[in-house]
Amino acid sequence: MSSKFGNKVMTANEAVKQFVAKDSVVGIGGQTTGRSSMVLAHEIVRQGISNLTLVGCSMSVSMDLIVGAGLANKTECGTGNVEMFGTTFAWRRAIEQGKLVSKDYSHLSMGLRFLAGSLGIPFIPIKSMLGTDLLEQRSEKESKDIVISExxxxxxxxxxxxxxxxxxxxxxxxxxxxxxxxVVIEGFTTHDVEMAKASKRVIISCEKIIASDEIRRRSDRTTIPYLYVDAVIEQPWGAYPTSCYRYYEHDSAHFRHYQSCAKDGGNKYEEYLNLYIRGTRDFNEFLSKASNAKDLINLQKSMQELV
Amino acid sequence: MNLFTLDELMVIEASRYITNGDVVMVGTGLPMVASLLALKSHAPDMCYVVETGPVAPDVIPTPTSVADARVMHRSVTNGSLIGALGGILHRGLADVGFIGGAQIDQFANVNSTVIGNYSNPKVRLPGSGGANDIASHAKKILIITRHELRRFPLYCDYITSPGYIDGPEGRKNAGIPVPYPDIHVVTNLSVMSINKTSGKLTLSKLMPGISKETVLSNTSFNPDSGIPLQEVAPASEQELKTLRDEVDPKGIYIKRV
Incomplete structure (x- = not known):
């Protein structure tokens, strides 16, 4: 049944083709090992959309893949980090080799920049970063986004x-x-709600599409209302190998595999991209190559024990 | 006496700086292990706050990150980044902020951004994350790290998170909301704390069996103020049991004897 607000359901391929253009500033949701839209990051890599600026708070493997594929030339974030699994190695290497400009902020600074965007106000004050190189060591070009005032x-x-x-x-x-x-986000939301509301376009991937009637009967659960959203992709396991609260745990084995390829770089990393992303039609084909039904069930079981 | 490693005692000693009832803003890694130990031992009523949003969870050991479902277990709210780092921390409600870092200098400034030059880095590190916010706004700052010469330079290559910047009035002059916080740096060799008169780190405690000379030869600045040094109290049976059985049962963060 279609809704009077318009059916926005499409494939990842269609959504990325329609809404992610070359030279875009792309907001990256989720944090570290949790709830990153891997299905959409993969699709950006598959379509080879380039010259991107990636923005977020703690950016994880979804960012690292796009950077590693050579499709981004700038990031604005608090950190590139996968915590226990190490740093985001493709990102780190791109910065060290001078191929990527990183504009560093504190996490709250990034969150508040999105909040200001979501409210339609031009700027917002904060009392973080004072006295540190996050303010001092900025190039002329980028210094305009931060002003010390009174x-x-x-x-x-x-x-x-x-x-x-x-x-x-x-x-x-x-x-x-x-x-x-x-949209219903369960568990932590990090910066995702403010970022979505600040964005000109929003693509949502989700585990499951539910009836609008179900939303209306329990509307206190709605995290992002439809006004802000342009496309909805139903993709079970769409955050894999990061976790999706209440659905599945992160997959440590695939994380370690990705991290070892990203750390080595070169051919090993290209092989990862070719095997799992460029060489697959869609995310389901990636999932069938990267894991198996038994392991996925274990990740679901493991999450059930934690919630 | 109980058999323990200095890595274990480092985490245990750091946990002792958390008081029951404290609101504690926790990052990941060793700060998380020490905070979790406090929560599971002497500070059951501490309010554990995670930057992704969760407030007062009953943390299940051992989380891999701030996005792990283990830090959302039975929380009172799972919240947002702005709710945690803004509504609690920036608002001034955090009693303790707990961070790590690659370099810590004589003024307790912390670098987690870059080794070498920012625009031409030798090694690019993960960056601030929530650490700058935590060090700017918590009333008490705890830093935990292993004690190596390269981690304790005279000056950081890059100041990511503020200690006392350049002296006793450094934070006040910069306009940081908490101008004179307590800062304790707990390592596997010693505890150094901020002397508010000099704005510099001062050696206050030694780990058992560690000499002052060992600490000094692993530190590029001189933290010795001549004050009599205490020895860090050994790990109690209860502390060790909680750390080993409940906090890090698989030895993910802290290796066993």
């Missing part, structure tokens, strides 16, 4: 002004959505 109500008290950030398009994975884009 609190108008407390003379001689410095305050940092952050420019609002509105990505051209954001890619976010959620547990549930209806076909019009009323």
């Amino acid at each position: 609190d108008p109500w407390n003379p001689n008290t410095p305050v940092v002004l952050l420019k609002a950030l509105s990505p051209d398009v954001s890619i976010i994975h959620a547990q549930l959505s209806d076909e019009t884009g009323n």
